[in-house]
Amino acid sequence: MQIHLPIAEMAVDPFVIIAIGAGVGFVSGLFGVGGGFLLTPLLMFTGVPAAIAVSTQANQVLATSIAGAAAHGRNRAVDRRMGSYMLIGGMTGSALGVWVFRLLKESGDIDVAITISYVLFLGIIGGLMFWESVIAVRKPSGGDPKRRHALRQWTRILPFKRRFPRSGLYISLIPPILIGFFVGFLAAVLGVGGGFILAPAMVYLLGVPTRVMVGTSLFQIIFLTAFVTFLQAAVNQTVDIVLAVILMLGGVVGARLGVAANQYLNAAQLRLLLSIVVLAMGAKLAFDLFFGDTAAFTLEVLT
Amino acid sequence: MRSVWVSCLVAVIAFPALAQSEPETDAVAIRSHVAGAPTLTAALANDRIDVDVSYTGARITLFAVSTAPNSAEVAYAVALVGPHRPYAITRHTETTGKKRLEFVSAPAVLAVAAEEELPEVATTDALIRARIHDRYAAKVDPGDLDDPELDEFREAFANLKRESGLFYTRLGGVTRLSGGLIRADIDLPAAAPPGDYDVRIFMFQDGVLASEAQAPLTLARKGTERTLWHMARNLPVVYGIFAVCLGVFAGGVGAALGRRE
Numbered sequence: 001m002q003i004h005l006p007i008a009e010m011a012v013d014p015f016v017i018i019a020i021g022a023g024v025g026f027v028s029g030l031f032g033v034g035g036g037f038l039l040t041p042l043l044m045f046t047g048v049p050a051a052i053a054v055s056t057q058a059n060q061v062l063a064t065s066i067a068g069a070a071a072h073g074r075n076r077a078v079d080r081r082m083g084s085y086m087l088i089g090g091m092t093g094s095a096l097g098v099w100v101f102r103l104l105k106e107s108g109d110i111d112v113a114i115t116i117s118y119v120l121f122l123g124i125i126g127g128l129m130f131w132e133s134v135i136a137v138r139k140p141s142g143g144d145p146k147r148r149h150a151l152r153q154w155t156r157i158l159p160f161k162r163r164f165p166r167s168g169l170y171i172s173l174i175p176p177i178l179i180g181f182f183v184g185f186l187a188a189v190l191g192v193g194g195g196f197i198l199a200p201a202m203v204y205l206l207g208v209p210t211r212v213m214v215g216t217s218l219f220q221i222i223f224l225t226a227f228v229t230f231l232q233a234a235v236n237q238t239v240d241i242v243l244a245v246i247l248m249l250g251g252v253v254g255a256r257l258g259v260a261a262n263q264y265l266n267a268a269q270l271r272l273l274l275s276i277v278v279l280a281m282g283a284k285l286a287f288d289l290f291f292g293d294t295a296a297f298t299l300e301v302l303t
Numbered sequence: 304m305r306s307v308w309v310s311c312l313v314a315v316i317a318f319p320a321l322a323q324s325e326p327e328t329d330a331v332a333i334r335s336h337v338a339g340a341p342t343l344t345a346a347l348a349n350d351r352i353d354v355d356v357s358y359t360g361a362r363i364t365l366f367a368v369s370t371a372p373n374s375a376e377v378a379y380a381v382a383l384v385g386p387h388r389p390y391a392i393t394r395h396t397e398t399t400g401k402k403r404l405e406f407v408s409a410p411a412v413l414a415v416a417a418e419e420e421l422p423e424v425a426t427t428d429a430l431i432r433a434r435i436h437d438r439y440a441a442k443v444d445p446g447d448l449d450d451p452e453l454d455e456f457r458e459a460f461a462n463l464k465r466e467s468g469l470f471y472t473r474l475g476g477v478t479r480l481s482g483g484l485i486r487a488d489i490d491l492p493a494a495a496p497p498g499d500y501d502v503r504i505f506m507f508q509d510g511v512l513a514s515e516a517q518a519p520l521t522l523a524r525k526g527t528e529r530t531l532w533h534m535a536r537n538l539p540v541v542y543g544i545f546a547v548c549l550g551v552f553a554g555g556v557g558a559a560l561g562r563r564e
Contacts, residue, residue: 066554
């Protein structure tokens with residue numbers, strides 16, 4: 001059985017697309033990352049043009065994030081106040097990042113430089129996180145990193161302190177905005193969602209409990225992906241709704257299962273698995289840089 | 304079924320052996336049409352294909368009548384060509400950076416079905432002349448004709464199209480029936496974009512293109528496919544809001560289902 005996609009102008013097997021949606025939805029619900037970094041290459045692998053894959057994945061991630069965040073919300077694991085502050089920083093950072101990205105592009109071919117810095121960045125974050133969580137998993141409690149850690153002193157020294165009851169924190173509102181800004185900026189310059197950069201930053205730099213981190217990350221991904229979906233559809237006309245609907249069928253179910261699986265793991269095990277995802281992502285990019293992506297020619301239709 | 308084919312033939316619009324417009328000057332030297340060559344007339348069994356979400360490709364059947372004698376010196380080929388669009392092809396290299404070349408016009412699809420004898424009967428020049436040589440399908444800007452790397456870009460264009468299944472040449476699918484009647488079946492790929500196509504039949508004789516005829520084919524969007532495509536193009540803001548609402552709705556349904564559990 002095949003279904004023809006109106007915008008991608010091609011036929012796909014809906015069961016393959018549902019399976020892809022479910023798999024990525026599961027990862028999203030489990031770790032609180034959007035999953036776009038997995039979904040885009042998987043869609044391209046099935047033959048969907050790159051521009052359509054990049055735009056349509058945002059629409060699917062929007063649906064899975066809502067399903068996932070709602071489930072985490074019922075478990076009282078979404079810190080909306082924290083998420084909102086990070087979102088304010090994130091939106092500003094993204095806007096600035098998009099502008100800087102364009103400047104860098106105009107100044108020359110920077111693709112390789114971006115990929116190298118990205119690989120280094122992911123490798124360092126993933127490696128440190130992996131090391132920390134391996135040690136934590138061995139401890140009988142298997143819980144979150146120490147709450148009074150030197151890394152997080154700055155969140156208490158700065159002014160404008162607020163209570164974040166869901167995260168059990170009383171910290172300045174400047175750090176969440178700053179981290180949101182930095183991640184938004186980085187994500188825009190690097191051309192990815194940034195969920196898997198934000199997630200560890202929340203745990204290690206702000207002291208948000210791992211379980212609340214997952215729900216809060218999904219909460220703010222909802223707004224970012226809604227924004228991206230709208231912009232891609234309105235400006236580039238590259239969102240394929242039929243493809244998005246098929247993806248969502250699998251995605252919302254996968255996200256629910258991911259949230260359920262989340263309940264069976266302790267905080268340290270979750271961080272360990274997330275660190276493996278971050279490292280795998282870095283390894284994939286490094287592989288592409290050295291061995292893969294040898295496409296010598298690319299073709300585009302001019303309209 | 305036979306009556307359908309016969310009625311199609313009755314409705315044939317005679318296409319005289321078309322004097323083809325002069326091909327690009329960069330093409331390999333081309334010989335002119337043969338004077339007093341036999342003629343071809345052609346018609347499609349179905350000249351309109353509807354594309355809805357259930358569309359998964361189609362088989363096009365063309366009937367033609369040839370006045371040529373049924374001999375081994377004659378070979379027929381059928382091509383499904385279109386819709387023509389401008390393209391840009393970019394070469395990426397780490398040492399010399401990017402190079403971009405634009406083709407003024409090239410078909411999105413070039414599907415060719417030919418008789419087994421075609422390679423023996425038709426020369427490369429003749430195939431170029433007929434515009435069914437995939438390497439010479441794209442029309443180049445006159446300013447780029449002197450580019451020393453043009454051939455490399457032409458080859459890359461044909462390769463990318465072949466990889467996506469939109470360019471192909473298949474030996475077989477062309478059958479000579481009695482009385483000069485020819486039947487050709489050719490597959491339109493599922494990834495073929497909607498638009499205006501031509502189905503062309505060519506007769507090659509003694510190595511050269513002797514005669515040709517063509518029939519137009521329309522691949523038209525229909526139903527849901529048409530509604531969504533028009534909305535995306537003509538009402539992009541509404542389409543964007545619709546896409547966001549759809550995501551929110553799907554996520555909400557997922558959340559509600561989870562609550563029930």
